[in-house]
Amino acid sequence: MLWLSLSLFVSLANAKPLVARWDNMKLKHGWETLPAHWVPIGAAPEGATIDLHIKLKSADADALIGTLLEVSDPSHERYGKHLSKEEVAELVAPHSDTHAIVASWLAAHNIAARPAFNGDWLQLDAVPIETANALLDASYQLYEHPSTGETLLRTQSYSLPAALHGHVSVVAPTTFFGTPQAMRATSRVEENTKVVQEDVLRAQALSPDAVPSSCASTITPSCLKALYNTTGFTPAATNRNILAVAGYLQEFANQADLTTFANRFLTGASSATFGTVLINGGQNSQNNPGVEANLDIQYTTGMSFPTPQIYYSTGGSPPFISDDNTPTNTNEPYLNFLDTFIAQSPLPQTLTTSYGDDEQTVPLDFATEVCNLFAQLGTMGTSVMFSSGDFGVGGGDCQTNTSPRKVQFQPIFPATCPFVTSVGGTTSVNPEVAASLSSGGFSNYFAQPSYQTSSVATFLNAIGTQFNGLFNRTGRGFPDVAAQAEHFQVVIGGRVGSVAGTSCSSPTVAGVVSLLNDFRLSEGKSSLGFLNPLLYSTGLSGLNDITSGSNPGCGTAGFTARAGWDPVTGLGTLDFGKLKALLG
Known part of the structure; x- marks a missing residue:
């Protein structure tokens, strides 16, 4: 319009x-x-x-979400019939x-x-x-x-x-008051942890039934391809399928490091590259690359090469010191990025972001409208992944910022937005277990969406009165899915380091989702768009349930992973082969 x-x-x-x-x-x-x-x-x-x-x-407050759920529900006649930018504008007018x-x-x-x-x-x-x-x-x-x-x-x-x-x-x-530097990047370098200089497994066609035990201590693309059953799939829709990474903290991904990573950890990918879009003073000097940025772009590439990658470098985080040349305060982490991203043509089909804030630090009205912008992306066919966080059920003293203060589990926004796919963390292999760092729980802002009611009810019934008063039993449960979150081999400044966090998990899942989008597009079908209604229904049989491990925090043992959905690893990890068959 x-x-x-x-x-x-x-x-x-x-x-x-x-x-x-x-x-x-x-x-x-x-x-x-x-x-x-x-x-x-x-x-x-x-x-x-x-x-x-x-x-x-909006004149019709329910039109956007109603449409999103229809085009995202595999049982609905409108499934996959995503809207154009002009049609979304009419919905939200x-x-x-x-x-x-x-x-x-x-x-x-x-x-x-x-x-x-x-x-x-x-x-x-x-x-x-x-x-x-x-x-x-x-x-x-x-x-x-x-x-x-x-x-x-x-x-x-x-x-x-x-x-x-x-x-x-x-x-x-x-x-x-959230800004990129104050936001929590969900990754950390693992000091004094084993690293490998190259992936000796890359020439092997590993299967989910033959994941080497070495993957328990060093994660490489070969480990992830075996775990999530993508080995042997070659993208065919690279002329129209795009995977996007949102970056903050003045970070940027380094091309030389990606080339080194590709030569050491991938086969036939020495030409791997990515595009960069600078937003609001975003950086791309190629000097002193960020751990987060390199991790993201190396593992989205590692999972989906040769699918085109775009890194969105959003600035606005330096100290605000007004002068004659820069008198304007533009520190606004989400809106600056989204204003540019929504206008992209073509719009990337997959987006991953590895940052978040304690939900209670984000004003409810602001959180709601940012969440609705992610819903707009879903209606236009983009799958949005956010890492769930690295603080279990809460970091620090877990005190609320209301009066009187009290201890309460601290959910992470935007992972709690019901219109994104929140990604928690796992570790180990044969079997995978929940990583203790994996943030998860229940939103205090967003109600439990209908697509997850049955799954969450089963979990709540199982735990009974455990942790009563520490979380909102009627809130949106997160994460939705999970992936490996520890011991990722990442090239930083030409050297290999080991990185942990759900920042590892989100780009991994995004890589698998991008392959699924590639498969659908090459078959003449639509991209997946908003994933959750699919994952919680017919897609459930394409997931690997994680049934052990927990996410301690706030002075408690945290929630425990169990059969079915849980607020540690969600529904489990993605099996590309099974999901591909379901979507065929």
Whole structure:
């Protein structure tokens, strides 16, 4: 609906203020206490500006999710009939009255706006801080994260005119203090752990029934191909199938390291390469590559070569120090990436991301709208994977940030979003068991989606009253699936190191999913899109259940993996051969 975006732009540019009481402000969101680890350090520098995003409420609040579940349900007649960007824009379009009233409000403050995403968001560029404070009855100031040295402009609360609460869902950045450096990258280098300089198994056609015991201590692509039954499959739809990796923390993947990795750990892949898209000051100097970025691109390549890979390097995380050249605060980890990614043509069919925040640190309204953007990707045919986290049922003291504080398991966002596929971790072989680092549990924000009700109920009935009061029994359960998460052999700066974390698991699963997308596309079918309704129904027989191990945290033993779904390894690991047969 191009005409909608154009008409909205024109209305915002030309609208005259309507008669309205913009001074009748009503709180939209505020924190009871300042989010942990952030301290105020003073007023914004003179001349500072901030880029703002405004989410306009959709006229039909249920249309997007209803459509997503239909096109993702293998038993529905609409299965696989994904929507175009224009069709999604129509689904999420605001009510016509919304355009006029929001335009009037912005005009009263002499602010121009332009459409973003699929037309249901507005972007306000370089708004002076004093104007932003007046617009939102806010108090933007500088805050610092002492452990990272990062600073950013945020406000502990903001309000909207009462007349706008029925038209605007969220304004960002306002009260979300998460930034890429403060977000938790779900990987770590394993010091003093065995590494191998090359994969001696790569010339062998390993099967799931013959996974070498060496894979318990050193994971290579050959180990993963055997474990997840992809050995021998050659992608055929490489002219239209794309696998994307989202990166933050000023990290980028290094081409020389990928070439070294391919020569040492893959067969016939010395030509392996990847594209790079820079977002909001993302880096790609090819010096001092990131562990996370190299891990991701090496193992998506390792699982799916020669499928095209694209690494999205999203910046915005350096300390915010305003000057004449860079007066604008643009630290916004999710929206900056998604604004660019949704506009991609063609849109990658598979996306993996290995970052997350404690759910309680993300304002609910913001989390909801970011989650809905992932739902938009699903309706357009993109499968979205997020690592579940590396902190069991919770890291640190697990204190809530509400008053009075109490100990509670800490779920990880966006892994808790019901419209992404959350990936937990396993370790060992013959059999695989849950990795103790694997984050999992239940969302405090998102209700349990219908596609997993039966599976989660079986688990809850089995544990009875265990951990009562420490988690939300009616929340969305995560993770959904799992993959290996320890002892990954990664080339970093020309040298091989061992890496652990669900950052290893998510790109591994994404590689398998990309192969499934390749198979479907080469058969003239659609990509898989949102995976969960398939995984929890007919796809269940294509998974390997993990039935032992646990994820301790918060001073407890954590949940225990068991038959069926569990909040440690989800439904289990993917068997490509079985899933391919089911999807044929």
